[in-house]
Amino acid sequence: MDGTNLPETATITLDVNGVDHEITVDTRSSLLDVLREHLDLIGAKKGCDHGQCGACTVLVDGRRINACLQLAVALHGSSITTVEGLADGDGLHPIQRAFIEHDAFQCGYCTPGQLCSAVGVLAEAAAGWPSVVTQDLSATPALDGDEIRERMSGNLCRCGAYVNIVAAIGEVAE
Amino acid sequence: MTVTPTRAVGTDFDRVEAAEKVTGTARYAYEHAPDRDTVYAVPVQSVIARGEVVNVDTDGALTLPGVIAAVWHGNAPRLGPADDPELALFQSRRVAYRGQLVAGVIAETLETAREAARRLRVEYAQEPHDVVLRVDHPKMYKPSKVNPAYPTDTEYGDPDAALEKAAVTVDLTYSTPAEHNNPMEPHATVAVWENDGLVVYDSNQGSSAVRDTLAGLFGLPPDAVRVIAPHVGGGFGSKGTPRPGVVLAALAAKVTGRAVKVTMTRQQMFALVGYRTPIIQRVRLGADEDGTLRAIVHDAFEQTSTVQEFAEQTTTPTRIMYAAPNRRTTHRLAPLDVPTPSWMRAPGECPGMFALESAMDELAIACGVDPIELRIRNEPETDPESGLPFSSRNLVACLREGAARFGWADRDPAPGVRREGRRLVGTGVAAATYPAYRLPSRATARAEPDGGFTVRIAAADIGTGARTALTQIAADALRTAPERVRVEVGDSALPTASLAGGSSGTASWGTAVVRACEALLRELDRYGGRRPQEAAADTTAEVEAAERLSRHAFGAQFAEVGVDVDTGEVRVSRLLGVFGVGRVINPKTARSQFIGGMTMGLGMALMEEGVMDVEFGDYLNHDFAQYHIPACADVPDIEVHWVDEVDDRLNPMGSKGIGEIGIVGTAAAVANAVHHATGVRVRDLPIRLDRLVG
Numbered sequence: 001m002d003g004t005n006l007p008e009t010a011t012i013t014l015d016v017n018g019v020d021h022e023i024t025v026d027t028r029s030s031l032l033d034v035l036r037e038h039l040d041l042i043g044a045k046k047g048c049d050h051g052q053c054g055a056c057t058v059l060v061d062g063r064r065i066n067a068c069l070q071l072a073v074a075l076h077g078s079s080i081t082t083v084e085g086l087a088d089g090d091g092l093h094p095i096q097r098a099f100i101e102h103d104a105f106q107c108g109y110c111t112p113g114q115l116c117s118a119v120g121v122l123a124e125a126a127a128g129w130p131s132v133v134t135q136d137l138s139a140t141p142a143l144d145g146d147e148i149r150e151r152m153s154g155n156l157c158r159c160g161a162y163v164n165i166v167a168a169i170g171e172v173a174e
Numbered sequence: 175m176t177v178t179p180t181r182a183v184g185t186d187f188d189r190v191e192a193a194e195k196v197t198g199t200a201r202y203a204y205e206h207a208p209d210r211d212t213v214y215a216v217p218v219q220s221v222i223a224r225g226e227v228v229n230v231d232t233d234g235a236l237t238l239p240g241v242i243a244a245v246w247h248g249n250a251p252r253l254g255p256a257d258d259p260e261l262a263l264f265q266s267r268r269v270a271y272r273g274q275l276v277a278g279v280i281a282e283t284l285e286t287a288r289e290a291a292r293r294l295r296v297e298y299a300q301e302p303h304d305v306v307l308r309v310d311h312p313k314m315y316k317p318s319k320v321n322p323a324y325p326t327d328t329e330y331g332d333p334d335a336a337l338e339k340a341a342v343t344v345d346l347t348y349s350t351p352a353e354h355n356n357p358m359e360p361h362a363t364v365a366v367w368e369n370d371g372l373v374v375y376d377s378n379q380g381s382s383a384v385r386d387t388l389a390g391l392f393g394l395p396p397d398a399v400r401v402i403a404p405h406v407g408g409g410f411g412s413k414g415t416p417r418p419g420v421v422l423a424a425l426a427a428k429v430t431g432r433a434v435k436v437t438m439t440r441q442q443m444f445a446l447v448g449y450r451t452p453i454i455q456r457v458r459l460g461a462d463e464d465g466t467l468r469a470i471v472h473d474a475f476e477q478t479s480t481v482q483e484f485a486e487q488t489t490t491p492t493r494i495m496y497a498a499p500n501r502r503t504t505h506r507l508a509p510l511d512v513p514t515p516s517w518m519r520a521p522g523e524c525p526g527m528f529a530l531e532s533a534m535d536e537l538a539i540a541c542g543v544d545p546i547e548l549r550i551r552n553e554p555e556t557d558p559e560s561g562l563p564f565s566s567r568n569l570v571a572c573l574r575e576g577a578a579r580f581g582w583a584d585r586d587p588a589p590g591v592r593r594e595g596r597r598l599v600g601t602g603v604a605a606a607t608y609p610a611y612r613l614p615s616r617a618t619a620r621a622e623p624d625g626g627f628t629v630r631i632a633a634a635d636i637g638t639g640a641r642t643a644l645t646q647i648a649a650d651a652l653r654t655a656p657e658r659v660r661v662e663v664g665d666s667a668l669p670t671a672s673l674a675g676g677s678s679g680t681a682s683w684g685t686a687v688v689r690a691c692e693a694l695l696r697e698l699d700r701y702g703g704r705r706p707q708e709a710a711a712d713t714t715a716e717v718e719a720a721e722r723l724s725r726h727a728f729g730a731q732f733a734e735v736g737v738d739v740d741t742g743e744v745r746v747s748r749l750l751g752v753f754g755v756g757r758v759i760n761p762k763t764a765r766s767q768f769i770g771g772m773t774m775g776l777g778m779a780l781m782e783e784g785v786m787d788v789e790f791g792d793y794l795n796h797d798f799a800q801y802h803i804p805a806c807a808d809v810p811d812i813e814v815h816w817v818d819e820v821d822d823r824l825n826p827m828g829s830k831g832i833g834e835i836g837i838v839g840t841a842a843a844v845a846n847a848v849h850h851a852t853g854v855r856v857r858d859l860p861i862r863l864d865r866l867v868g
Contacts, residue, residue: 005238007286028285037284042205043198045407047358048440052798055358083198096196100188103766107637108195109358109407115196145811153805156798158358158408159637160773162809164766 017085032067043083054155057113064120083112098168106159143173186762204362223303223791231295273445331500336469340460352784359407365423366433380673385666411517444796448516487522497554520834531604531842557724568754590853597736600851606729606839613672617686639763651691677831729753742866771836779844
């Protein structure tokens with residue numbers, strides 16, 4: 001911050017869930033705080049603000065990231081999907097339906113991050129990206145239990161819903 | 175007591191709020207903005223562990239554009255008396271632990287508030303601190319009771335003489351470290367003063383209790399305070415009592431006349447929201463050669479802070495688990511310059527049963543008796559200390575069913591002999607127990623003109639599925655379909671209810687809901703079905719009149735582990751639990767809760783450890799990068815079952831609480847499996863690599 005003590009601001013555009021926003025942000029603001037405190041998109045959660053829990057996971061240009069680790073000003077022109085953008089109108093995304101069916105959440109606070117992360121996992125596997133537990137690096141990875149557990153380990157859940165989260169993602173992956 | 179016939183209860187139901195939670199529209203405390211002028215308060219923590227705040231220089235903070243105020247002892251409004259001195263925020267210059275709140279800064283934006291908090295200059299008079307728990311600590315004392323109101327010590331027969339004479343004895347010391355609750359949603363509050371009253375959106379385990387506390391602190395009648403908490407992102411005990419953050423929010427809103435948002439950061443939570451005290455436990459068992467217990471002695475040494483006494487009831491499960499004519503349990507506390515410990519999932523039972531159930535495994539080996547058989551051999555007919563009959567007790571059924579499902583019969587007891595590739599493999603078992611509490615609550619039930627029903631109770635759904643379970647219970651009591659019942663919880667404006675704590679929620683609130691629904695049906699009867707009608711219930715008299723019985727849930731935990739022969743890495747490959755918990759209200763959500771408890775137990779066994787920084791006096795590893803909780807890849811498929819248990823002496827549902835018993839015994843089952851795998855007995859949690867290969 002310079003000697004004037006005034007916050008530095010910048011005006012950026014973000015496409016969030018298909019809606020264009022032109023917003024003036026404090027250059028210190030994370031994407032997470034802009035979503036939650038300025039756009040009232042409260043789906044992405046703040047569990048640690050340090051990229052350690054995954055509750056803030058959103059998709060930026062289709063890839064999952066921790067919104068708490070991104071400065072909003074650096075994302076000018078990006079396309080962002082949050083949990084609020086997963087459903088198609090009133091029709092839930094298959095991963096949302098599977099989470100309900102398998103009771104893959106309890107308190108629900110990590111759930112938006114788990115869901116966005118799961119959508120990212122499905123896309124990454126479909127694109128042939130291996131993980132550390134992938135045996136055959138040349139084949140399209142099959143999302144079995146071990147693959148899902150490995151790929152979802154950036155999203156902590158203190159209620160301990162992992163068993164049901166793995167089942168829900170496994171069902172959608174089939 | 176007549177147990178209500180059921181249609182909805184006992185059937186799988188999706189969570190009532192499931193769609194809100196998967197679409198991101200469920201609004202948690204910090205996500206409420208009462209008006210456009212809502213501002214942000216950031217807490218400032220002490221950087222010394224003991225001493226006084228001499229002065230706070232706020233100039234550097236207040237000159238920042240957008241900063242509204244800085245509050246500390248020197249300028250804070252005086253508060254009314256607090257039952258919990260932790261809530262006497264900025265009322266004293268004293269610093270009792272590192273991380274205690276010494277100031278708060280309020281600004282128009284979160285970014286500015288943070289920067290201003292960083293610029294605050296706090297001047298301290300530091301004193302030497304004392305933060306290390308040890309059995310021979312000179313300040314170790316006997317508290318007058320242990321949480322919540324159990325006798326500190328108990329003694330029956332002559333345990334010392336019986337130990338002396340016993341054919342087989344074990345005398346073992348176990349330790350469990352500080353463990354931090356870490357609900358995923360940090361503690362958060364949005365506070366606003368309206369018409370001389372206070373409204374707070376707050377993350378808590380009971381809005382009625384938060385209301386009463388705030389009313390006392392701010393000198394208001396309770397009905398001038400409203401606490402709203404529709405969705406709560408977990409608590410595990412840490413949100414069971416109000417924390418300094420809610421007071422900071424209300425104070426900051428009072429000082430500024432604005433709506434104020436406050437959240438703890440993840441790091442701040444390690445000092446400010448309670449944690450499980452580290453505990454050193456000594457267990458002595460004396461038995462005949464066939465394993466029949468003659469004496470049980472269980473002593474616990476724990477820490478508390480100098481602010482507030484919290485005495486974890488560590489040895490209380492030992493009072494009810496096994497028969498033995500000679501027995502003693504004790505608790506001793508050392509008040510240190512540390513944050514105040516508090517409730518964490520199954521306080522007492524969770525750490526106590528790690529020690530007792532590890533010791534039972536060691537006794538089984540010493541006697542050459544199968545560990546399941548040892549437990550069955552020492553099954554008491556009545557409560558071994560109080561002599562009261564059990565309302566129901568199915569520990570043996572849980573052990574037997576678990577053994578059959580887990581494949582225990584083929585187990586070779588020899589330790590350290592099963593090698594699969596790089597891993598040594600072993601299995602272990604432990605018992606679980608948790609009391610079946612019930613507390614007074616109120617509820618109303620209303621027959622709406624449209625044919626539906628509304629049930630209101632200031633219960634809390636912190637992820638337990640309470641809203642859903644109460645919907646099922648109400649539907650059965652009203653003899654209607656759950657789809658016609660709307661249950662409102664999470665608001666102190668609703669009828670006063672007990673906390674979501676002690677696994678007592680469903681039993682306590684369910685009783686009130688059933689009684690309100692029964693009263694409503696009588697009203698409808700009397701007025702020929704004319705709507706609307708409303709009826710209320712207060713269960714205080716019913717709960718107080720309950721017959722004297724020993725009421726506990728029981729369970730059996732089984733674990734299989736693989737231990738890397740070179741690195742000592744322990745991986746849990748199977749967990750299986752069987753529980754006897756009365757009638758299960760919602761099998762779908764109940765299974766999830768058991769699994770969740772066992773998952774947290776796995777973390778307790780292998781990962782969780784708050785490390786005290788002796789030089790600076792705080793928990794060094796205060797984030798998720800350093801304080802490890804289980805991640806997805808750590809958790810195998812977990813199998814959960816329950817036995818058919820009919821208990822009509824508990825409550826109208828015939829249910830026992832299930833939120834906590836899942837964590838009880840898991841760590842002992844894992845530690846016993848690690849011993850079976852490796853021959854190494856780890857008595858100090860967590861089971862770190864260095865404790866296996868050191």
